[in-house]
Amino acid sequence: MKHLLDRTDELILAALKANARISHAELSAKVNLSRNAVRVRIERLERESFIKAYTIITGDGGISQHVTTALIFVYRHDRMRGGDVIQALRKIPEVVTCDVMTGDFDLLVRVESSEADRITQIWHLIAKMPGVRDTLTSFALSSVIRK
Template identity: 35%
Template sequence: MLVGIMKLDETDRALLALLSANARISTVALSKKLGLSRTTVQSRIERLERRGIIQGYTVTLAPDADLSIRAHVMIAASPHAYTVVENQLRQQRGVLELYTVSGKMDMIALIAAPNMEMLNTIIDSIGALDGVQRTQSSIILSTRIRQDTGYTEHPSFTP
């Protein structure tokens, strides 16, 4: 949760760039690269976490490492049922991500399963949820581009 607006200085940006490149880098290594004390680096990391700038640490698998079958399930929900549908999808096995979108559909769920039979079961169960009017699914055949989702600076964006 973001607590207020936080201006990032150059040191924060450098710290975030290093953590985005390698979230497992030690505080000692960060302090050497940034020319700061270990205590200062740890304090900055904790402040960025408290403020919601750093929301977690994760492992990113190579595209070939994920052998599961994935699909996008586009969902049209009944008016005023978005929260109900979202809560049900939180409990649904195989749902990795959920996005709200504009257009003819209201949400897109990214789902994964170890085989087609299980993927089909997940898709069918999403269609049967209370508040879901209809679904449309697309199986992901391959990943052609996967961008680093770490912090990048855009010339027109100033945090």
């Protein structure tokens, strides 16, 4: 049986989002529970898929590395039977998100790369995929909120 999130669960999730390496001792002080109670709650949150994964966002070691972000809006020939396009997009490492959309566009694909030429290659690859009718690409000028 899935539990509903209470305020303490929400505080734990917020703290883990801010720092996934926070110790159980530090976290227990923030939410006023014992370390063991925090550990049990985290295990439950993982079991019930409130926490699906832990991830590492690699840094640049102090060297500024510019990442170019492009949003590619994809029109498919057939919205209902266009799963092959999504499967192909999953195989491209630079594709960081793919959302199925309502309205004019079928898919919104976010691509990130340190090389703008690579984004151009990916755009050409997507445009040539069977099932893709058309694309529209926009480059992000800057990222002001990133969570």
